[in-house]
Amino acid sequence: MTCTFTGLSGFPLTPLKDESVDEAAFAGLVERSAAAGVDSITALGSTGSYAYLTPAERACVANLAVEHAGDTPVLVGVGALRTSHVLTNAEAAQAAGAAGLLLAPMSYQPLTDHDVFELYRAVTVATDLPVIVYDNPGTTHFEFTHELYARIAELPGIASIKIPGVPADPEAAREHVGAIRAVIPEHVTIGVSGDASAATGLNAGCEAWCSVIGGTLPEPALAITRAAQEGRAADAFAESERLAPLWDLFTKFGGSLRVVAAIAEQLALAPRGCLPLPIQPLSDDQRARISGVLDSLVLN
């Protein structure tokens, strides 16, 4: 992979079984996304439960992802609360054959802009791999400013910035993405996350989609991505609208992770109860609702 990070990146779950990584299930998810034709696979994103896994589990998952992705480039999430642990994860990811690193500024004590800039500096100094800035305030509780995006994006090795969901209004989304684009170098791409707003983000100029469903249900994610890439904005939006019942479940059932885990379990892609505790599985009632939505969207 060059330093250009674009298109659809599928974020597979890291399914657990009896507190250990279910290696076969994980390999299956990676193969499924690669076979569908995603542009990259990001192992150990938030969807991949990176924050909950030991360094040894993470190295194992990075290796499995590269082994099973074929020619599809694999990005690996290396975030950790402590900088030295991030560097260890980065080394393991590089050894596994990762094409790039995804790094979120995980926090326990609230972080300053200075802390976060120095974190990215330390990692870009330590690795030759392209680094994707992972802005996910719902989990990291760190709020990037555009000024900080700009400072970090100028570090050599920064390839992309993954931003949280964009405004729902297309014009507002375009202004939002344009304002970020205006302050970062041209070679640094912008990736959108928040699956419900991905079509709007891609239509507004984001070059990549870091996709939760892309790791479990890659086809509809590809339909949205290819439409947006080919300038068929209305088609991208229509496919996303078709999936609105799914996005609604993300909101109602405590976030995309719990819902996508339940979907993977339902489709026998992961064992029942595949998320790390303390994250409790959804209830039988909630699973029935999910099942109904999958049926109605013909996603099963």
Add this chain to the structure above:
Amino acid sequence: MTCTFTGLSGFPLTPLKDESVDEAAFAGLVERSAAAGVDSITALGSTGSYAYLTPAERACVANLAVEHAGDTPVLVGVGALRTSHVLTNAEAAQAAGAAGLLLAPMSYQPLTDHDVFELYRAVTVATDLPVIVYDNPGTTHFEFTHELYARIAELPGIASIKIPGVPADPEAAREHVGAIRAVIPEHVTIGVSGDASAATGLNAGCEAWCSVIGGTLPEPALAITRAAQEGRAADAFAESERLAPLWDLFTKFGGSLRVVAAIAEQLALAPRGCLPLPIQPLSDDQRARISGVLDSLVLN
């Protein structure tokens, strides 16, 4: 220790030196608090950087704390993002000779009340030690309701609930503490944290103070605690007011941890730059301000 958790608990830093625990500096902080006469020492609280340390480092710190605390009971923070890791930490703390466990619901993915209740249930089932509920939303990003306090407090083995800072107004603080007291069993004590509001919290009926300065500057913390315990509410409040310039620094310089680390460094109780990266040390200007405050308060 019985299941009654009361009085002053000093929270020592876990100073690092070149990315490893500075065992001598940590032992010195524990001995200093024990010699001053604190009622307990809580190793591996937020002030002790528990969230940043490996399981092996945490086991080492728990052992050192018990070794150097003499007759003073030692509580050990066992929080982790994953329940199985919490249980491992709890086992290590019990093996080290801890008198109780402190547990915060650390989060990466947002947690539900059901997740958090089941976390506490799992830990109380797995250990014979008293467990202190550690409500610290500024770091965990989980918000307890009084209803959840009540449900968790009824689990066998729950000894105390450590609440965040209380309202500044004494009457509002009394109502706040009373409302919690009304929904939890009598044997479960309430501990206040947030050093600036500790005098108000103790005067309002909190039975314990989980104290950041108690781990580094135990004397003024003891003066406040003993005054409140002896019914000298005005004296407790006056001593806290005297320390207002210190509380102001906590607010101005990004929280108590960075300031207390700088104080410990200044007093040669910890090596320079003792916090885990990415947490950057305070600047020389900030350190000069802290030094001035220490001089004016005769805390050096």
